[in-house]
Amino acid sequence: MTGDDRLIRPAVATDAPACAAIYAPYVTDTAISFETEPPSAEEMARRIEAATRAHAWLVLEEAGRVVGYAYAGPFNPRAAYRWSAQVSVYLEPGRQRRGGGRALYQALLSRLAERGFRTALAGMTLPNDASEGLHRALGFIPVGTYRRVGFKHGRWHDVAWVQRSIGDDDTDPPAEPR
Secondary structure (H helix, E strand, O other), X not given: OEOOXXXXXXXXXXXXXXXXXXXXXXXXXXXXXXXXXXXXXXXXXXXXXXXXXXXXXXXXXXXXXXXXXXXXXXXXXXXXXXXXXEEEEEEOOOOOOXXXXXXXXXXXXXXXXXXXXXXXXXXXXXXXXXXXXXXXXXXOEEEEEEEEEEEEOOEEEEEEEEEEEOOOXXXXXXXXXX
């Protein structure tokens, strides 16, 4: 996907430092991520490689600089869940509600559908108005909330789960996502 100065493309290992820098404030300053230590660029490169092998990891560039990313991974390791993917999107602080998250997710969901996935699921620490609005706008439906499931920054947090169909639900899936 391209725009005036916007490009969405598959992530590569050299995007890891930018992705790590985007993610770090979510880890250190918010409860949006339940990680407590920001991953290094090396760890982020490992995550990018794992996601691109089986699912997808996309980055958003604006004026040639990575300013956001979205990725998918396994929803659950048990075999019957293999056509479902857990998805996440992160943008640089201050870039929310400007269309980047929507564009990333639309490209990611399209890529997952091409690979044979049928369902995308996302968990959101509450409250998170921006993420709730994004998922609702993209057709995700609420499926439940885990209450007081994570403790971070001195308090308990709930996590709401949403899901969306991304493929043909009425036919048998491929033997494996591709």
